[in-house]
Amino acid sequence: MKKYALITGASGGIGSETAHTMAKEGWNLYLHYNHNKEAMERLLAELSIYNLELIPIQADLSTDSGIDKLLNNIFHIDAICYVSGISHYGLFVDTDDQIIEKMWKIHVHAPMVIIKKLLPKLMKNEQSYVVLVSSIWGQTGASCEVIYSTAKGAQISFVKALSKEVAQSGVRINAVAPGAVNTQMMGIFSEDEKIALEEEIPMGRLANPCEIAETIQFLLSEKASYITGQVLAVNGGWYT
Template sequence: MKKFALITGASGGIGRAAAVNLAKKGWNLYLHYHQNKTEMENLLRELNAYNLDLIPICADLTTKAGIQVLLESIFQIDAVCYISGTSHYGLFEETSEEIMDELYLLHVKAPMVIVQKLMPKLMRNHSSRVLLVSSIWGQTGASCEVAYSAAKGAQISFVKALSKEVARNGVLVNAIAPGSVRTAMLDSFTEQELIDLQEDIPLGRLADPSEIAGAITFLLSDDSSYITGQVIGVNGGWYT
């Protein structure tokens, strides 16, 4: 029987790597993106080799209309991988309410609404997965990323609470908390800042998106059938 997974943020570094991994495992994919059409087209060309059902979905998940577009595109669903996100760097006292609203809508409200509306479909399978990609800062907080840390912390609380509510329905709910990953989120860092950052990480380097995707693939596999309500840190030993 075909398995279908939704990947939000599939045109980003982690989302793309997750899509490739899951395609290799035979998952049919709903591939959400917002603005990066070129990257999505490139991803679709790469995944076509696997002869799967691939459904691209363009939607702004900070709006009700965008969430509705996504939901109306989904029929069968066995796993939700919420990877969409954006960061914000700056002093908290200088963070505007507009930025706070955007972070909340994208990181907290959107995944809650999407999972809520898809839950009846997920419960039909008795072996479904919900996975949110949170952040190390959702676990421990970061100076100059206060609003982002708060949003990511809310994701973790959502995962822990929801996992208890739907466990008897066969839906496993977990989160991954990456450390620093070589994606576009680090584009604003200088080379020296990246060097300093890596020196703080026990493994001495940034993560590759494929390493985060490996954890995602594991949590969607049968090997994770007794894991729910957990936050898996993939951070090179930076926070334990």
């Protein structure tokens, strides 16, 4: 039987690697993106070798209309991988209210609404899966990334609470908390800052996006059949 998964933020570094990893495992994919149409077209071309159903959906998840647009294009669904995210670096006291609102909508409001609306579809299956990509900063917090840390921490609390509520319905809900990952989100830092960051990490390097994608795939597999409500830290020993 065909299995379908939604990947939000599929045009980004972690999202696209997750799409590749899941396609190799035979998943038909709803591939969400917002601005990066060129990256999505490239991803669709790369995934075409798998002969699967690939359904691109453009939507701005910081708006209610964008969330509705996404939901209106989802039919059968077995898994949700919420990878969408934006970052903001700066002092909390200097942050515009609009940034706070957008960060909260994309990281907290959107996944809660999307998962709430799709839960009835997920519960029709014998087994379904939800994975949210949170962050190391949702676990421990970061100066100058207060809003991001708060939103990612809220994701973790959401996972822990909802997983208990739906466990007997056959829906497993978990989170992945990456540390520093070598994606475009790291573009705000200089090379010297990245080197200094690597020196803080016990394993001495940034994560590759594929390492996060493989962790997501593990949580979607039968190898994780008794895991729900958990946060898997993938951070090279940076925070334990």
